Amino acid sequence: MSSIPEFAELLANARKSAVHLEMRDAYYSNPRFEAWRDGHRVDWVDRASWWRPFHQDIADAVARGVVIRRARIVSEPVTDYIRWEHYQTRANLEAGEQVRWLPRQRAWDLLLPGSDLWIFDGRLMRVHHFSGDGEWVSKELCDSPAVVDQHAAAFERIWERAVPHDQYEVE
Template sequence: MSSIPEFAELIADCRRSAVHLEMRDVYFSNPRLEAWQNGQGVDWDDRASWWRPYHQNIADAVARGVTVRRARIVSEPVTDYIRWEHYQTRANLEAGELVRWLPRHQAVDLLLPTNDYWVFDDRKVRVHHFSGDGHWAGKELVSDPHLVGIRQAAFEQVWERAIPHDEYEVK
């Protein structure tokens, strides 16, 4: 059993801000992605069909006054996975996340950490590890102020350049 808190615990403990940087073009497959690839859309009017515990965790944090931001760095043309993520981001937005997209070619001069991560209240980082084919390989929790600061600064650089979700067109 891992001693690293689960996401739900970290976001429940969050008081001011949570930021998430995603940098992969492909993550592991899942039934919702596969359904979308087979032409099945989300019935946005049937919230129970798409609302997950994750969305509730975000909504609860936002209700407490936590600002939750997600930035995605993507290659263009985008992969099918990213095209699906863009489509289903509506759920993140409805939960209260702010989401932006940065084409990878616009990030060439940025020094970025090598892994996706979350930063909670500028004090903890949950680093995500994936295998080359996008499967989950584990997580670690970082609290060293220097390393937290590096990741927070990297996120802010990306956020400043990134395009708000409702303005970004997948290419």
């Protein structure tokens, strides 16, 4: 596919499901992560201070009946970045996502995709490529039924084994 729509457009076109797989222990530099590491905490009561267009896109999709699931495969002990992600996952949950965590040592016998990804309605996959230090490199779309089905099946195996957010504790 030559032109890759933005995430918001892909999600707006989803009718049944959107699943997201994240497998890195750290991602590119993020000012909100840096602030958290410096001691700043979200004022969850002041929704306007943390609610972003992404959260609204998720909430709108959920309101249309789209089930959105996110699975994160993480090394333990977790990195500071993962500790921050766990903390800020409340925003994902409030937007309507379901989130689970799978410790990497519990995933060793699964065949895992090579990159982070989103799958929309089990038919279209957006793959995210990162550099070794977690910087964003590129994205691509895949609509090959065989490839998308393989990745969707991998996601389901991960999801079944993963721990729901409210049961996963980070130290």
